[in-house]
Amino acid sequence: MAGEKTVDTTGLLGWIDKRFPLTSMVKEHMSEYYAPKNFNFWYFFGSLAMLVLVIQIVTGIFLVMNYKPDAKLAFESVEYIMREVPWGWLIRYMHSTGASMFFVVVYLHMLRGLFYGSYRKPRELVWIFGVAIFLSLMGEAFFGYLLPWGQMSYWGAQVIVNLFSAIPFIGPELAIWIRGDYVVSDATLNRFFAFHVIAIPLVLIGLVVAHIIALHEVGSNNPDGVEIKQGPKDRYGRPMDGIPFHPYYSVHDLVGVAGFLIVFAAIIFFGPEMGGYFLEYNNFIPADPLKTPPHIAPVWYFTPFYSMLRATTADFTWVLAGAAVLAAIVLFIKGNLKGVWRIAVPVILLLVAVLLRTIDAKFWGVVAMGGAVVILFFLPWLDHSPVKSIRYRPTWHKYLYAIFIVNFLVLGYLGTQAPNPTFNLMSQIGTVIYLAFFLVMPVWSRIGTFKQVPDRVTFHAH
Amino acid sequence: MIKKLLGTIALSLTCAIAFAAEGGYKLEHAPNRINDMASLQNGAKLFVNYCLGCHSANSMRYNKLTEIGLTDDQIKKNLLFTSDKVGDLMHIAMTPEDAKKWFGAAPPDLSVIARAKSTTMGPSGVDYVYTFLRTFYRDTSKATGWNNLVFPSVGMPNALWQLQGERSLERTTIHSAAQADGSSQWERTVAKYDGQGYSEIKKEVLKDYDGSPVDKAILTPADPRLQATFDNNVADLSNFLGWMAEPMQLQRKEMGVWVLLFLALFLLVAWRLNATYWKHVK
Secondary structure: OOOOOOOOOOHHHHHHHOOOOHHHHHHHHHHOOEEEOOOOHHHHHHHHHHHHHHHHHHHHHHHHHHOOOOOOOHHHHHHHHHHOOOOHHHHHHHHHHHHHHHHHHHHHHHHHHHHHOOOOOOOHHHHHHHHHHHHHHHHHHHHHHHOOOEHHHHHHHHHHHHHHOOOOOOHHHHHHHHHOOOOOOHHHHHHHHHHHHHHHHHHHHHHHHHHHHHHHHHOOOOOOOOOHHHOOEOOOOOEOOEEEHHHHHHHHHHHHHHHHHHHHHHHHHHOOOHHHOOOOHHHHOEOOOOOOOOOOOOOHHHHHHHHHHHHOOHHHHHHHHHHHHHHHHHHHHOOOOOOOHHHHHHHHHHHHHHHHHHOOHHHHHHHHHHHHHHHHHHHHHHOOOOOOOHHHOOHHHHHHHHHHHHHHHHHHHHHHOOOOHHHHHHHHHHHHHHHHHHHOHHHHOOOOOOOOOOOOOOOOOO | OHHHHHHHHHHHHHHHHHHOOOOOOOOOOOOOOOOOHHHHHHHHHHHHHHHOOOOOEEEEEHHHHHHHOOOHHHHHHHOOOOOOOOOOEEOOOOOHHHHHHHHOOOOOOOOOHHHHOOOOOOOOHHHHHHHHHOOEEEOOOOOOOEEEOOOOOOOOOOOOHHHHOOEEEEEEEEEEEEOOOOOEEEEEEEEEEOOOOOEEEEEEEOOOOOOOOEEEEEEEEOOHHHHHHHHHHHHHHHHHHHHHHOOOHHHHHHHHHHHHHHHHHHHHHHHHHHHHHHOOOO
16 A cells, blocks of 8 residues: 555554554663663652552542532532442542652652752753652642642641732732632632642643653663763664663562552551541541631641741841842852853842842742742752762762751651741751752862762672 | 661651640540440440430431441431431531520531541540540539530530539649739649539649649549449440541451552562563673
């Protein structure tokens, strides 16, 4: 037949391959995608994040079949799912535990990227798509948390939407526009439901596809930070340090899946509330717009950022303004910015310092919280270390990473607690550490004695 | 390196948990009888008789009680007061609006109360209910004539008072209190409430006291034997509320064991399969 593609496959597969690049896609992304053979424990979390995404989508479909997005019916419809719908309790616990485990897996996945410099050239876009996924995931979790219509759902949403009212000029109108009402109400519930089940999942899936296409274009990084494509190749031009993703890493990931499912099932069947961290106890009280709970805490995965929001008080803006002035002076005198930037950047910083003291601190709290996530987008350009992997960095870099992780966990803990003067001071210090880790990275990341990076990946046969 | 890191993280987490203690009246630990069907049935009987008058359990169906060993006939004969079908939900006739008018606050729905009253990383909601129902005392200064140690000035009277019998309370607190001259000093308050709710309160300023705040309450029943039976009944009632908050919890845990056993087997197979594939990779 004229114009028909010639393919190697026959039969049904041949018929398909003439019309759709099935075999070539499977080869490109699975059986002939060469991944470095020295992946370790930390490389499980990418495929696990995919697994959790599938779990969330499938369980979500079944939940939507029985859930009622209506302020009068929502709370009891969740209990209806828990009691009357066959296996409804299992589906619901899978979904609620899945939400928390999604963040566990994604945080560990991001930490892996941080350890091994997986965001460095040429993988900047892989990282940027990844941070966009993280941001969407936060949105997805936030919208979803309103749906059970418990006290924490309601007041958590109230607090977060109120943050938008801190934006100068348009704030109050913006907050009303988001809620569709003067308080969180049925209108808010309906639109959050729409975002949770349609809008954000579509964005999320699109970004995951982009993340993987970008990754397979440039190839995976590895714990040594060595580019296997630049290493020796066999006579077919395949990297000697690489191994086909399928079957080697598909069976390898299967071990990770089994391990993950054991943890996942243990939580679902023996402690679905996870001591009040995965399912907050206050959320078993139906939403009451007239009764503010004494202590409003977001779910654990938001608490590090919530701490930074609360840390930004009027006093604290002095600290931030001081830091901005200091940065302006240092950049003007010692910075090697080119041309007009040499003047412009310090001037902008001084302007920010003035604004920090003129605009309400609440607004800067929102900026600190949002900035703490947005700053991650710039990581590829903040890190100036000559090596990618933590393995070949100076030892004190490793301590910095340790401080960063502990600091993040402490901020997370503080965010779950009712505020008091000691805790506020601690979260202010924590916020400074978090921001300084990234903002001063262009300086600290190039200092120290770096170890020799090997030519080939370190791999010990099993 | 990473192991060292994880060690530090684990350590900082344990500190976090140690921090998490909370104030308020210390809750007593309720006896765990969640697998005891006789206790759950007794709790169900008490619940329907004493609680369901004012409180609803809108998510709870009467015939769900078959899961704790009751038959439809037993439920129909002994437990159906407010409706006539075993398939009905435990609604009540009183509307929240009326309740608000009569009691000042609508009595909460009790379907999931035992989960709602749990504390993060702390006592369970069953402990809360168990302590709450056992710490009512008569106090003539309150509109209902009752007060409670766990929930001071609660709007609810002691619905179980006939089962409990007369009790008196002696409560000693040491707290820092503001004085007339504006300073604050440690003060000991001893409040005695007799069986009728008449109180006698003594206050004294403690000089050079540098200990921690104290809140000690001694409830003395007129009839200790009645009190023991009462405690046992309240344990059953709290147990039932704990069960009702999540009726599938027994099956959930039973099933979990099999799921984990299966997954352990799956892990074993996956591990060996992986090892076989990677054996020849040099």
